[in-house]
Amino acid sequence: MKVIITSDKSNGSKKGFEIFEKSIANGAKVIGLATGSTPVALYQEWVKSDMDTSNLTSINLDEYVGLAPDNDQSYHYFMQKYLFNEKPFKKTYVPDGIKAIKDPEGASDDYNKIIAENPIDIQLLGIGRNGHIAFNEPGTSFDSVTHEVKLTDNTIKANSRFFDNIDDVPKTAICMGIANIMSAKEIVVMAFGDNKADAVAKMVEGPVTEDVPASVLQQHQNVTVIVDQAAASKLSAKYQK
Numbered sequence: 001m002k003v004i005i006t007s008d009k010s011n012g013s014k015k016g017f018e019i020f021e022k023s024i025a026n027g028a029k030v031i032g033l034a035t036g037s038t039p040v041a042l043y044q045e046w047v048k049s050d051m052d053t054s055n056l057t058s059i060n061l062d063e064y065v066g067l068a069p070d071n072d073q074s075y076h077y078f079m080q081k082y083l084f085n086e087k088p089f090k091k092t093y094v095p096d097g098i099k100a101i102k103d104p105e106g107a108s109d110d111y112n113k114i115i116a117e118n119p120i121d122i123q124l125l126g127i128g129r130n131g132h133i134a135f136n137e138p139g140t141s142f143d144s145v146t147h148e149v150k151l152t153d154n155t156i157k158a159n160s161r162f163f164d165n166i167d168d169v170p171k172t173a174i175c176m177g178i179a180n181i182m183s184a185k186e187i188v189v190m191a192f193g194d195n196k197a198d199a200v201a202k203m204v205e206g207p208v209t210e211d212v213p214a215s216v217l218q219q220h221q222n223v224t225v226i227v228d229q230a231a232a233s234k235l236s237a238k239y240q241k
């Protein structure tokens, strides 16, 4: 794992975007994208850039079950708002949260097929405070592919900041599995702030265990971790400047 420590989130997001720019200049065509608060500044860099996205395909990590694309809390809507409205891609994929109400297995199978047909060249990730990646919570099998997940109380609580009321947060989501994420040729993980410091240390230096989903990334050949000083604060001395 390559670890880049930046002074703050803004510089980290610029660095993250540079990696995407380089990878796309080198031929990456299928881009794995993430939601949450972490990638927003990177998407702002992307929107400011003059990059032509019209020949790119995107594949997002997850979607809440029950939220339609025009629901402003859905991840479809998030992606439109922060990136796709300004930078239209050739094709964009986000799991189908409406089909998943009645047929979560069908919605998951559809998505696995999409990923198989469009192998991901470079994947963007955030990390949860408990080491989750996408909605893959501790205990998720490293062999998992796209599946329905029951959100933990902690994740519902953490994500309730985006909703008017905690009761509005969906209880389940359709989420790419760990094996899908690991199939990407290149992975960029970003984490900012001291509330991510424990998870970052476990991801980078802890044992590889399903109890910390992000620790699996130690087994990937091409991962760059971008953190600010606060998120890097629990890494050992060899990572500190």
Ligand SMILES: O=P(O)(O)OC[C@H]1O[C@](O)(CO)[C@@H](O)[C@@H]1O
Binding pocket: 034, 035, 036, 037, 038, 039, 125, 126, 127, 128, 129, 133, 134, 135, 155, 159
């Ligand atoms: O970027 P945030 O908002 O800190 O969220 C961290 C992680 O939690 C999730 O939003 C899921 O709860 C992930 O998609 C994200 O990577």
